[in-house]
Amino acid sequence: xxxxxxxxxxxxxxVLTASxxxxxxxxxxxxxxxxxxxxxxxxxxxxxxxxxxxQSVQLRARDIEPPPLTAPEMFExxxxxxxxxCEQCHGGPGVAQHDIALGMQPVPGPLMDxxxxxxxxxLYWITRHGITMSGMPAWKFQLSEHDTWSLVAxxxxxxxxxxxxxxxxxxxxxxxxxxxxxxHTPGDFQADPARGRNAMSQYACNGCHRxxxxxxxxxxxxxxxxxxxxxxxxxxxxxxxxxxxVRWLRAPxxxxxxxxxxxxxxxxxxxxxxxxYLQTLL
Numbered sequence: 001x002x003x004x005x006x007x008x009x010x011x012x013x014x015v016l017t018a019s020x021x022x023x024x025x026x027x028x029x030x031x032x033x034x035x036x037x038x039x040x041x042x043x044x045x046x047x048x049x050x051x052x053x054x055q056s057v058q059l060r061a062r063d064i065e066p067p068p069l070t071a072p073e074m075f076e077x078x079x080x081x082x083x084x085x086c087e088q089c090h091g092g093p094g095v096a097q098h099d100i101a102l103g104m105q106p107v108p109g110p111l112m113d114x115x116x117x118x119x120x121x122x123l124y125w126i127t128r129h130g131i132t133m134s135g136m137p138a139w140k141f142q143l144s145e146h147d148t149w150s151l152v153a154x155x156x157x158x159x160x161x162x163x164x165x166x167x168x169x170x171x172x173x174x175x176x177x178x179x180x181x182x183x184h185t186p187g188d189f190q191a192d193p194a195r196g197r198n199a200m201s202q203y204a205c206n207g208c209h210r211x212x213x214x215x216x217x218x219x220x221x222x223x224x225x226x227x228x229x230x231x232x233x234x235x236x237x238x239x240x241x242x243x244x245x246v247r248w249l250r251a252p253x254x255x256x257x258x259x260x261x262x263x264x265x266x267x268x269x270x271x272x273x274x275x276x277y278l279q280t281l282l
Contacts, residue, residue: 037105046106053131057122060129064121069153078154079169081147081178085139086111092170094163104135115156123152141202141270147178189269191242196277199270212281222261228281235259245275 027033041049082092089101089108101108114123127148130138139148161169197213200206206216210224231240235256238244247254249271252261266274 037103040105049106053134057118057125057131061119061122061125064124066120066124066152067149069120069149069156071153074150074153075157076172077147077178078150078152080173081143081151082154083170083173084178085143086151087170089135093158093161093166095166095170106134108135111155112158115159120152120156123155124148127151138202141199141267143178189272191272191276193273193277193280196270196273196275199266199274200277203264203266203270203274205274213277225278225281228278230282235261242272242275242279245278246271249274 040046087095088098089104090111091097091101092110093112096102097108118126126136127143128138128140130136143151158166200211201214201216205211206214206219208219208221210216210219210226212226228240234240234244234248235252237255238248246268248261249264250266250268251263252259253263
């Protein structure tokens with residue numbers, strides 16, 4: 001190819017790329033797109049987001065092997081988990097979503113037909129990892145593997161339940177427990193800083209603190225955690241050791257009764273991984 005033609009093609013691509021970036025920046029800074037949940041996305045935007053979500057889930061779930069899901073105890077345990085974690089946003093046969101979910105955008109739709117649209121492994125992946133920017137949380141740190149697969153087993157049976165049958169199943173659930181995430185004693189695992197970083201985002205620590213390595217808003221509710229490993233005290237009260245950090249994360253009011261730091265019901269395993277990550281923040 002002639003050098004002049006190469007130069008022309010390069011300059012054309014550069015101008016087009018720069019124009020696209022400038023146009024996108026002008027669109028964002030203009031504030032013209034309405035982000036209010038009281039108005040809907042345009043249909044092209046909704047289609048684009050839904051298509052991107054579908055392709056992403058299918059790609060990441062493709063190698064997951066579901067366990068057997070037909071055992072009655074899985075259905076019963078899944079019903080308890082559904083009532084505790086899903087019904088408020090997705091409703092059920094004859095049961096509407098709770099008020100907090102009705103105005104969400106995108107709408108957290110009913111799951112009565114989910115098993116006709118998603119494979120078992122995909123339902124598991126969505127429940128485990130959530131969908132970013134949609135309101136669908138990742139339940140990885142709140143629900144165990146057994147909880148999650150039991151939920152999938154229950155959701156796959158939802159199309160077969162009439163409103164009366166669904167009501168009868170849910171009436172049996174108040175005494176049942178879900179979310180009994182696996183606990184570990186301090187000596188039976190190696191604390192994992194990388195897992196701890198992920199845990200800090202899943203427990204929404206970056207909703208109050210600026211934390212190196214985590215994206216989030218510019219918040220000032222709690223102190224920034226940069227340099228946490230070099231601090232001598234935790235909350236100005238106790239020595240900065242891994243064991244004390246675990247105590248602070250799991251029961252902050254036991255350290256400082258006046259602290260605004262909430263009890264997030266963090267498991268021992270998660271707290272030790274989080275403490276290990278905080279020890280990397282030099």
